[in-house]
Amino acid sequence: MRDKRFYIHTLSLLVFILGFFLGFEFASQYEQSLSIQNTIVVLFLLKQFDESVLNFQYILFNNLRVVFLLSFGGTLTFGVLTFLNLLFNTLTLGAMFYFDLTSDNLREFFFLILPHGVFEIPGLIIAGSAGFKLPYELLRFALGKKNEIISEEDAKEFFKLVGISILLIFIAAVIESTITSKLATSLVEYKLF
Template sequence: MKRNTNRLIFVSSLLLFVGSLVGIFLSFDYITNETINKHGEINVMPLLEKEFNEEKLSFSYIFVNNLRVVLLLSFGGVLTFGGLTFLNLILNGINLGILFYDSLLLGDLKAFFLLIFPHGVFEIPGMIIAGAAGFKIPYEVLRFALSKKEEIITEEDAKEFFKLVSISIVLIFIAALIESTITLKIAESLR
């Protein structure tokens, strides 16, 4: 991949990470009633139920949901000059940070990693790469506006954009397969 694409991947990664930190900090003073049972003990079930209810278990639901996110990250950036991509990366990071903090609060980081890691190895890079795609076209337009290149969008730029989108779709497809099978079995064993 080109050097500029690597920069965009770094920016996407950074935004997802910053969003995760924001999610953790937003969660500091937040404890839901479902988290603490009637005996005053912390309960891990809300985390499992939030992430793995019956509706969210099928491959098609998971894939279509994540495909929407990837397409919004990729093409939303083109339509809003990177604004939707920026916002979506931050919001997805916030969700991840909240899940992490909930697990930390519940004293069960093992459950967090068992429920996120198997499919997250593919899903998170897929979203980061989709974010890089969403920043690609605005970045190239900005370079043109600053007279750092002669054409607004070259054929090579378009190919790079669609390559990034394709890679992210393949990654979330693999992630959906893993989430609907392996992660599901792990979640069932934790109940």
Template structure:
């Protein structure tokens, strides 16, 4: 629940960025322009499911294991940052009048990817939470076998969800993007 709330906080922060309004002012005062659809495709070619999966597993590792190593610090930063990215994108599409496009590009794989990130964030808080409980005298051992099993179960579930999301993102989401 804490991970979900942090992710939502990030989305709210991202939605409140108004860089596009400032961008339009900047664009009127310079010759700079946004890249066309074709220029954008040449800069960001189609990415394989493997590449997407590996990139997202790195995020899962930062959220889960990074949280353990930093007592939740990296988890907080990473989960809020990922929410900010989603919020900024949503804001940009809303500003440009294309929120439907945003939903079409995010929902197919986001249904799996976002819960995967939130679950990994939950894993990142699991061990620090148990250590805090031990320090406060609420439990007798630092990390029990059950605590470790639950941590790795959460990481495993998040990796599975990220894998499914990568397959969808590299197939369905790409096809949707090509038709928009």
């Protein structure tokens, strides 16, 4: 049992890390052509990054949508949707990290990511593990390594992973809508951004 969990958690983590590094690399390749566009995008995001938009319900709904795409979408598409969703979500994070690193804004990056990211990132990785869980079990059945397609234990493990990821995403949404949004507002208000 431990081996199976290790593989699906490792796969989810590796896809997350791959997306982060690809985002970092893509951003470094297109840095010069994006410098003007990046300024426009940053101004747009700052305008959108206020407390009226970043309320709890909005953040929770968007993050739960991602969790359900990662977990149930991955199950329905044999892990493809989980892979793509994890990859694309972390591409953005990697690109943001690159731009903040090269413009000496790492402090702001960590201020805006760490408070809620401590819960959100593991929540997304665990949701990714759930999305890989049942396809992994189907593959094991197809290869003759187990007798049942999906056992009751497999289903319980899947729903446990989904439940844990929802709990972590809920905590992250509370923190993001309170602490992170106040930090962002303060950084903009005091021109620290």
